[in-house]
Amino acid sequence: MITVINLVYILSAFLFAMGLKLLSSPATARKGNLLSALGMFLAVVVTLFDQNIIDYRYIAAGVLVGSVIGIVAARIVAMTAMPEMGALLNGFGGIASLLVGWAEYLNNPAVPAFIGTTIFLAVLIGGVTFSGSLVAWAKLKEISFGSFRIGKPILFRGQQFVNSLLLLAILVAGILYLADPAASGNAFLVIVALSFILGVMAVVPIGGADMPVVISLLNSYSGMAACAAGFVVSNNILIVAGSLVGASGLILTNIMCKAMNRSLSNVLFSGFGSAVATGGAGAEGEIKPLSVEDAYYLLEAASSVAFVPGYGLAVAQAQHAIKELADLLEANGCEVRFAIHPVAGRMPGHMNVLLAEADVPYDQLIEMEDINPLMETIDVCVVVGANDVVNPAALEDETSPIYGMPIIEVHRSRTTIVIKRSMATGFAGIQNPLFFRDNTRMLFGDAKAVLQSLVAEFKS
Amino acid sequence: MTPEYIYLAFILMLSIFLGFELISKVPATLHTPLMSGSNAISGITLVGALVASGSDMGRLSIILGTLAVIFATINVVGGYLVTNRMLAMFKKKEDVRK
Numbered sequence: 011m012i013t014v015i016n017l018v019y020i021l022s023a024f025l026f027a028m029g030l031k032l033l034s035s036p037a038t039a040r041k042g043n044l045l046s047a048l049g050m051f052l053a054v055v056v057t058l059f060d061q062n063i064i065d066y067r068y069i070a071a072g073v074l075v076g077s078v079i080g081i082v083a084a085r086i087v088a089m090t091a092m093p094e095m096g097a098l099l100n101g102f103g104g105i106a107s108l109l110v111g112w113a114e115y116l117n118n119p120a121v122p123a124f125i126g127t128t129i130f131l132a133v134l135i136g137g138v139t140f141s142g143s144l145v146a147w148a149k150l151k152e153i154s155f156g157s158f159r160i161g162k163p164i165l166f167r168g169q170q171f172v173n174s175l176l177l178l179a180i181l182v183a184g185i186l187y188l189a190d191p192a193a194s195g196n197a198f199l200v201i202v203a204l205s206f207i208l209g210v211m212a213v214v215p216i217g218g219a220d221m222p223v224v225i226s227l228l229n230s231y232s233g234m235a236a237c238a239a240g241f242v243v244s245n246n247i248l249i250v251a252g253s254l255v256g257a258s259g260l261i262l263t264n265i266m267c268k269a270m271n272r273s274l275s276n277v278l279f280s281g282f283g284s285a286v287a288t289g290g291a292g293a294e295g296e297i298k299p300l301s302v303e304d305a306y307y308l309l310e311a312a313s314s315v316a317f318v319p320g321y322g323l324a325v326a327q328a329q330h331a332i333k334e335l336a337d338l339l340e341a342n343g344c345e346v347r348f349a350i351h352p353v354a355g356r357m358p359g360h361m362n363v364l365l366a367e368a369d370v371p372y373d374q375l376i377e378m379e380d381i382n383p384l385m386e387t388i389d390v391c392v393v394v395g396a397n398d399v400v401n402p403a404a405l406e407d408e409t410s411p412i413y414g415m416p417i418i419e420v421h422r423s424r425t426t427i428v429i430k431r432s433m434a435t436g437f438a439g440i441q442n443p444l445f446f447r448d449n450t451r452m453l454f455g456d457a458k459a460v461l462q463s464l465v466a467e468f469k470s
Numbered sequence: 471m472t473p474e475y476i477y478l479a480f481i482l483m484l485s486i487f488l489g490f491e492l493i494s495k496v497p498a499t500l501h502t503p504l505m506s507g508s509n510a511i512s513g514i515t516l517v518g519a520l521v522a523s524g525s526d527m528g529r530l531s532i533i534l535g536t537l538a539v540i541f542a543t544i545n546v547v548g549g550y551l552v553t554n555r556m557l558a559m560f561k562k563k564e565d566v567r568k
Contacts (some may be wrong), residue, residue, distance in 0.1 A: 040557040076543025084551030106515040107536035116531040163511025251514035359501025371563040
């Protein structure tokens with residue numbers, strides 16, 4: 011029986027790897043996801059035949075409850091709320107690892123040091139992932155209590171000291187537990203409690219806008235927790251799947267940090283956004299406002315247009331309006347592309363999903379590295395709801411806080427139209443010299459309303 | 471360490487490499503589905519939870535195991551379904567026209 015189970019696990023591992031491989035193209039991605047789900051299904055079914063497993067009632071009840079919640083959540087979640095959903099799912103994966111470790115400890119407390127260490131890690135990483143994800147979720151939801159906004163970085167005096175103390179306490183409890191696992195029930199409970207506190211403390215100082223990094227990192231933790239749980243119950247498929255997820259989370263974390271021009275430690279420990287950004291010469295010059303009618307003439311004459319959407323587009327619910335405008339431009343014989351910055355949206359790749367939902371075909375979604383070399387050939391760039399990711403100061407002004415951050419270089423296109431409510435600064439709180447360039451035109455107004463009136467101009 | 475753990479550590483090392491190789495090939499366009507999909511895979515803890523909740527033992531242990539099954543199932547079912555829902559929206563130009 012053990013042999014059969016392990017053979018099926020090999021098949022599952024193959025299906026997980028194949029599933030990820032097929033994710034390398036949008037054309038095959040859906041099939042990949044199904045293969046991966048099939049791998050999971052097989053692993054679960056065969057585990058149910060494992061001789062260790064006796065009571066099916068609890069398992070059946072657990073699977074039923076979990077499935078109903080999972081199905082409902084997956085159906086009703088709005089695409090704009092995907093980051094929140096991701097945070098919650100991460101958290102659930104983490105708490106599951108913690109519970110597996112805990113249950114194993116109760117079943118069989120006297121274990122060798124190596125197993126003891128993996129139980130400790132499963133509980134610690136699982137607990138941090140769980141409570142950290144819940145805080146990240148609350149920050150993304152922008153929950154507030156009166157004037158207290160949880161989305162802001164929460165900093166207080168002596169924070170570093172408290173955190174160091176916390177880590178030390180966890181270490182001491184861990185050593186006490188490992189010294190004599192069977193007799194350390196209390197130390198174990200302390201580890202569980204402290205891991206939850208550590209997760210909260212780790213995420214509260216990070217601002218809501220940095221949550222893409224945090225979610226990616228927690229994603230990686232949930233994989234590592236699964237790995238540790240795999241050592242706990244000596245199960246190879248947990249280790250394979252856990253490390254695949256751990257790697258994926260780390261890669262995404264790295265990409266997000268690079269795209270934001272910040273190191274991981276800077277994101278995690280600096281409480282960015284709490285201090286007013288300093289440095290960066292105030293841009294000066296003349297703003298050239300544009301009417302909707304003039305914008306229409308510009309677009310009508312263009313043979314190549316690139317839209318540069320930011321999260322403001324999603325906030326204004328303007329995805330469908332921009333798609334309609336794109337269709338009209340195409341019908342007019344113009345080549346239309348969407349230039350997507352890696353941090354557009356609130357989680358890695360979020361903007362692509364929001365545009366795909368509005369039926370923008372994926373061959374029009376162009377990544378930053380691919381569109382930048384083409385900039386000189388583009389007649390009009392339309393920036394909607396984005397600011398810092400098109401700020402040329404990142405390339406030119408060494409004193410700017412965002413200097414070095416990769417941007418979509420719209421200033422190199424022939425003309426740039428920026429659709430914006432006002433001259434307010436972006437998230438980073440810095441002036442954008444793009445707005446004062448000779449080939450930039452400002453189109454003031456609400457993104458959705460402006461796009462709709464452009465559509466109306468085209469139709470009449 | 472017994473040979474069994476050496477062997478598990480071996481698997482760990484190789485699958486980390488595999489993970490980095492596979493995932494660095496995923497285009498930025500698909501990073502959100504990648505994340506929700508890998509989230510679903512991390513629900514593999516469900517397998518561990520099944521082992522834990524099944525093995526015989528005290529009441530608290532059963533409760534913890536059952537809770538683990540619930541959370542891991544939400545992760546697996548919710549993760550795969552929402553990924554599927556997202557990926558279904560990614561269409562090629564020709565398909566959108568239809």
